[in-house]
Amino acid sequence: AQTVTQSQPEMSVQEAETVTLSCTYDTSESDYYLFWYKQPPSRQMILVIRQEAYKQQNATENRFSVNFQKAAKSFSLKISDSQLGDAAMYFCAYRIHPYTGANSKLTFGKGITLSVRP
C-alpha cells in the first residue's frame, strides 16, 4: 500500500525568508503523480503544485517549487519569499497512474502547519 509521510507537524518561517516542507512516500509503482495542497484557516483545499514522476525537471509555480528525488522517494516543497498569506496547513499527496482506467485514489500525508512570522 502507498503511504505518504510528513514527519514535521509544524514549521515556522520569517516573512520574506525561504522554507522547505518535507514529504516522503512509499510505493512500488514507477509511474505516479505527486501534489502539494494548501489549507488556510478558511478550510479550503487549494492545489499548490503537482509533479509527474516521469518528469525529471522539478515543477515550479511562482514562489513555490519542489525538489523531487525519485530514487529517494522524496518530494519537498520550497516556498520562497514567504508571505503572511502562506500561513496554512500543507498536505502532500500521491496518486498512481491509472493504466486500467480505474480510479486511483489520492493518498494524503497528515499535513504540516506552517506559521509565518511578521
Place this chain on the structure above:
Amino acid sequence: IAGITQAPTSQILAAGRRMTLRCTQDMRHNAMYWYRQDLGLGLRLIHYSNTAGTTGKGEVPDGYSVSRANTDDFPLTLASAVPSQTSVYFCASSVSGGGNQPQHFGDGTRLSIL
C-alpha cells in the same frame, strides 16, 4: 462562479440519527470524492465515483453510503451516526478519475455527533 457546493456548512447531530451531506458541482467533472479530515490523520477517502451511475469504496467506507444518480450530485449518507464520525467532510471532483488531474474541493462540512 463554478465550483463545488457542500451543504450544510456545519451540523450537530444526535447519535443514531440519519444524515445526508450534500455535494453539487457545476464543472461537469466525471469523478467525485468524499473525504473526512481528522486532526493528525490528514484526509482519508470514504467513497468515490468515476462517473455517473458508478461508485467505489475508499479507505474508510464503513458507516457511509453514496449514490451518483447524475453528474452533478454526490450525496454522502450516514445511516445511523456514531460519535466516531465526528469530523470535517470534504467533497471533491476532478475531470477524470486518474492521472495528474487535480481534485477541486468544496469548503467542507463540520459534523459533530453527540
